[in-house]
Each structure stands twice: as C-alpha cells, then as structure tokens.
Amino acid sequence: MLAFVIDEVHPHDVGTILDQEGIAIRAGHHCAQPVMQHFGVPATARASFAFYNTKEEVDQLIAAVQKVIEVFA
C-alpha cells in the first residue's frame, strides 16, 4: 500500500485524472483525519496493490502520475 501526495495538487484531482487513465486509487482521509493533521496534508492519494497486479500496471501508475503533474504544471 502506498499513500502519496503531489505538491500543489489536491488528492481528489489526482484521483480523477488517474481514473481517466484507467487506474483506480483511493483519495481522501481514509477515515484517518488525525494522521492527515499530523502530516499537515488535507488528504492523500493511496494506491493499493494486490497479488494480481503486474509490473506493467505499476509502470502505468507512474506514467499516469506524470500526466497529473503535466496537467497541473
């Protein structure tokens, strides 16, 4: 499981763009508001991996994150 943030981009915007790229992640508090306060972030994006995920799909995730950065550049 990988929770992450992208500078200057709200996790819900990350989620919407990744969704468009065919990648499902969660975005938000994950029922853990105290953790968000602790790290000083409004929310996080969170990718979870399962036994059926492939390396190619991880590459797609990385490419999609690059796309998010491009859109908000």
Next chain:
Amino acid sequence: MSELSELYQQVILDHNKKPRNFQKLEGANRVSEGFNPLCGDQLTVYMLMDEGLVRELSFVGTGCAISKAAASMMTQAVKGKTREEAQVLFDEFHRMVTGELDVEGEPNRLGRLKIFAGVRDYPARVKCASLPWHTMHAALEGEESVTTENLGPDLTQSAIVE
C-alpha cells in the same frame, strides 16, 4: 483525454493556481463557512451586502482545484450583483452541475461559469463545485436570521457579523 480536458480546462487550472478575491474581507457583514466532511474541503465566504447589492465578495479555504476555481470564479461573477441576480446564478449553477440545466440549449445567465458544465459527468466532484455556491447562498440568506443556523444537509453554516 477529451472528457478530462473538459473538466480541467486552462481557465479552471489558472483560477486554482491564482484564486481571485482570495482573502479575508475586512468590513464584511456576512460570513459563511462551508465544509464537506467527506472530502475535507473547507472554505469561508466573506460578503459585504449593502442596500440589496453584493458590494464585495471574497473567500479563503482549502480544497481541490475544482472547488477553488469554482469559488474564485463565483466571487467574480457575483460581486456587484443584486441579491435576486445572485440567487438566479446560484440556482442556475446548481442545476448545471447536477445536469438539470442544459446550458447550450436553455437560456441562462451563467456566461463564463458555463466552463463548469463538465462537472456533471463526474458525480463524485459535483459537491466540489457546488460547495462555494452553497456557502455564498448561506451568506445571502443570512439577513433573514441572526442566529447561526444549519442551512444544508451537510454543507454550510452562516452567521451575521456585526
């Protein structure tokens, strides 16, 4: 990517990066807070209402690009409008993002705000765009009540500030 570019258009990205009227308004006589506990979006809308006119309107808060841009463009659109005109814009904007108003086919006064029409295709994001408007609407309605009141199922509270 066509759908996506319809949601994240340049104008929206620009308002997200450089929100207009993004400050506390000294001398405001209406202050409303909007909060979406599901996503954590939070904003405060400051309004100076004078003789039925929205003389000044500003906001501060945190949220996603859609909510920030919606708040920013709302302050520009509503500033200088009468209470009735602001009410019409609120109704039309709300109907647009919920898909009830066809902005191309039906008459409306939304003008540049039509850029948010794409939000209707993203059900999870509709509240991002409508939260600032609900909050502004609570400020508009504030005159009718001097007590802090709960004005929506989960969205806004407003108070008159003397």
